[in-house]
Amino acid sequence: MATYVLRRLIQAIPILVGISIISFAIVHLAPGDPVDRFRSGRVSPQVIQNLIRLYGLDKPILEQFTSWFTTFWQFWKPEAWGFSFIDGRPVTEKIAEKAPTTLLLMGTALAVTTVVAVPLGILAAVKQYSWADKIITTLATIGYALPSFVLGVLLLFTFNIAIKPGSPLHFPGYGLQTLGVENNPVDIAWHLVLPVSSLAIQQIAGWSRYMRSSMLEVLQQDYMRTARAKGLPGSKVLFKHGLRNALIPIITLLGLTLPSLLGGAAITESIFSWPGLGYMAVQSVSTNDYPVVLAIVMIGGAMVILGNLIADVLYGFVDPRIKY
Amino acid sequence: MERIEPTAASTRVLAPISDTDEVDLIPVRTYWQLVRQRFVQHRLAVIALFLMLVLVVLAIVVPTLTGQGYAKTSLSTTMRPPFQSLTSPLGTNQIGQDMFLRLMKAMQTSLFIGFMAVVIIAAVGVTLGAIAGFFGGWIDNVIMRIVDVVLSLPIFFLIVMIVSFFGKGDAWVVIIAIGITGWTLACRLVRAEFLKLRDADFVQAARALGAGRMRIAARHMLPAALAPVVVAATLGIADSVVTEAALSFLGFGISPPEASLGNMLRNFEEDIQVRPILLVWPSVTIVLIVLAASFLGDGLRDALDPRQRIEKK
Numbered sequence: 001m002a003t004y005v006l007r008r009l010i011q012a013i014p015i016l017v018g019i020s021i022i023s024f025a026i027v028h029l030a031p032g033d034p035v036d037r038f039r040s041g042r043v044s045p046q047v048i049q050n051l052i053r054l055y056g057l058d059k060p061i062l063e064q065f066t067s068w069f070t071t072f073w074q075f076w077k078p079e080a081w082g083f084s085f086i087d088g089r090p091v092t093e094k095i096a097e098k099a100p101t102t103l104l105l106m107g108t109a110l111a112v113t114t115v116v117a118v119p120l121g122i123l124a125a126v127k128q129y130s131w132a133d134k135i136i137t138t139l140a141t142i143g144y145a146l147p148s149f150v151l152g153v154l155l156l157f158t159f160n161i162a163i164k165p166g167s168p169l170h171f172p173g174y175g176l177q178t179l180g181v182e183n184n185p186v187d188i189a190w191h192l193v194l195p196v197s198s199l200a201i202q203q204i205a206g207w208s209r210y211m212r213s214s215m216l217e218v219l220q221q222d223y224m225r226t227a228r229a230k231g232l233p234g235s236k237v238l239f240k241h242g243l244r245n246a247l248i249p250i251i252t253l254l255g256l257t258l259p260s261l262l263g264g265a266a267i268t269e270s271i272f273s274w275p276g277l278g279y280m281a282v283q284s285v286s287t288n289d290y291p292v293v294l295a296i297v298m299i300g301g302a303m304v305i306l307g308n309l310i311a312d313v314l315y316g317f318v319d320p321r322i323k324y
Numbered sequence: 325m326e327r328i329e330p331t332a333a334s335t336r337v338l339a340p341i342s343d344t345d346e347v348d349l350i351p352v353r354t355y356w357q358l359v360r361q362r363f364v365q366h367r368l369a370v371i372a373l374f375l376m377l378v379l380v381v382l383a384i385v386v387p388t389l390t391g392q393g394y395a396k397t398s399l400s401t402t403m404r405p406p407f408q409s410l411t412s413p414l415g416t417n418q419i420g421q422d423m424f425l426r427l428m429k430a431m432q433t434s435l436f437i438g439f440m441a442v443v444i445i446a447a448v449g450v451t452l453g454a455i456a457g458f459f460g461g462w463i464d465n466v467i468m469r470i471v472d473v474v475l476s477l478p479i480f481f482l483i484v485m486i487v488s489f490f491g492k493g494d495a496w497v498v499i500i501a502i503g504i505t506g507w508t509l510a511c512r513l514v515r516a517e518f519l520k521l522r523d524a525d526f527v528q529a530a531r532a533l534g535a536g537r538m539r540i541a542a543r544h545m546l547p548a549a550l551a552p553v554v555v556a557a558t559l560g561i562a563d564s565v566v567t568e569a570a571l572s573f574l575g576f577g578i579s580p581p582e583a584s585l586g587n588m589l590r591n592f593e594e595d596i597q598v599r600p601i602l603l604v605w606p607s608v609t610i611v612l613i614v615l616a617a618s619f620l621g622d623g624l625r626d627a628l629d630p631r632q633r634i635e636k637k
């Protein structure tokens with residue numbers, strides 16, 4: 001197992017190099033340069049020249065790339081990811097500050113998704129073609145067709161605006177916590193409800209469909225019939241023999257969801273003004289804050305690779321047929 | 325292998341034909357006839373196809389007939405409620421623009437971006453996938469490593485970057501951004517089909533007949549490898565429309581006075597408080613397009629799979 005993980009990590013290096021080349025190229029091919037926003041009648045050309053030298057923009061592009069790429073990996077140093085063009089703070093610090101809020105949102109949504117989607121999928125599969133199955137499948141199709149921004153706006157309208165404050169079904173739709181209330185878990189949980197629902201509904205729609213088809217396939221297997229034939233109680237057959245096998249494809253989804261939440265969260269975080277990485281990512285692109293943009297692409301790429309690796313390692317744990 | 329059930333037609337063929345028997349000709353059904361027959365059986369897919377056609381025709385005809393009408397503001401007729409008059413069936417917005425005309429124009433923009441992005445996705449994906457699968461070896465290796473890199477990129481964020489840096493508000497930048505980041509699935513599908521087809525009987529037959537490599541790849545293998553791409557492309561329309569809408573929603577895609585389904589939702593923070601009705605039309609339209617494309621895709625998947633036989637009801 002350890003050698004397998006090591007091999008996969010070594011294979012990830014060229015992919016990370018590829019990601020960094022592409023993201024670096026996009027940023028550098030973009031029209032204009034980072035000092036453009038300082039250029040005005042009031043700034044002397046000498047100052048601009050100094051800035052260009054300060055940022056290393058006068059060096060050949062290959063040298064700029066290698067110096068950025070080599071310092072990037074020393075992420076324990078505050079200057080490793082450069083400094084934000086907007087407020088001059090180290091990018092590592094800005095990201096470390098926002099990461100917990102995004103993780104809280106992502107983690108809660110993922111937990112809710114797993115807890116709801118897996119039983120729903122099992123129910124739909126075990127009672128195939130029943131009314132329960134039909135309702136679950138229909139809702140899943142609708143949930144799947146609702147883009148995150150439509151769903152987010154719909155939830156915001158229903159539970160924040162149409163339902164007036166004072167009602168128990170009124171939820172906050174702005175930010176992480178109420179102004180003036182600091183770090184109160186109940187208040188934060190209250191603020192989590194709408195963004196988490198928005199993320200989870202979509203994922204539940206997708207996951208329950210996968211879970212259903214995966215369970216249906218397992219139910220037809222010979223080992224299920226064997227287990228039943230040797231007289232095991234139905235629940236044991238279903239959960240010990242069926243569920244464990246049916247969960248294997250869900251692990252892939254888990255691996256895929258890990259990084260995609262960063263992109264998906266950008267929209268949800270913007271709708272609910274959730275102060276996380278996704279919101280910051282969008283802000284940094286629209287303000288041409290290149291160091292932050294580059295760091296976020298690299299983190300996103302690393303998370304994809306990590307997600308795939310985690311999924312593959314988990315496969316080994318749940319499925320003894322897979323050997324590394 | 326699936327066991328082939330003897331059907332009335334096949335037993336008739338197998339029965340010895342004596343001189344006195346009238347030869348009962350079995351109607352030969354071509355692949356495309358079978359596809360159509362299987363597709364028509366899929367009721368939701370037929371409805372989806374019809375819906376898609378209606379949306380496309382509306383998106384082409386209405387903006388063409390009404391020209392710049394979608395952008396015309398009129399401060400004497402702001403916030404007219406929907407379903408009140410025949411001239412503006414969906415009412416007007418806060419600056420007096422006709423919501424129906426705006427919606428149709430937005431649908432045109434969004435569908436155009438969606439379809440064109442899928443065309444690029446299919447063109448790049450099919451070409452690279454066919455090259456990788458046909459030549460194999462180091463060419464395959466290089467292409468698949470590029471696929472690995474693109475698959476590892478945070479795609480949506482990358483699209484946001486490209487669109488923001490290279491031309492906010494330009495439909496073609498949006499199309500190209502979605503296109504050059506979305507081709508990996510099509511590429512892998514075509515490559516897999518080509519690998520499977522390399523040793524297929526009909527490909528060997530063509531080789532035996534002396535057909536050149538290019539001819540075999542283009543005329544024999546490519547048509548046989550396209551079915552999964554057609555399905556993926558249909559589903560891809562939904563994805564591209566949603567991606568464009570998300571971009572414009574965040575303020576990176578198409579910006580007013582042009583209309584797109586996403587930018588009609590852009591002022592949601594204000595609209596949701598004061599005039600939520602304006603958010604209904606673009607939302608419903610996006611969901612309809614997504615539903616139509618996904619049911620159409622599902623129907624095509626079932627119809628194009630040659631291993632599936634028509635179930636007798």
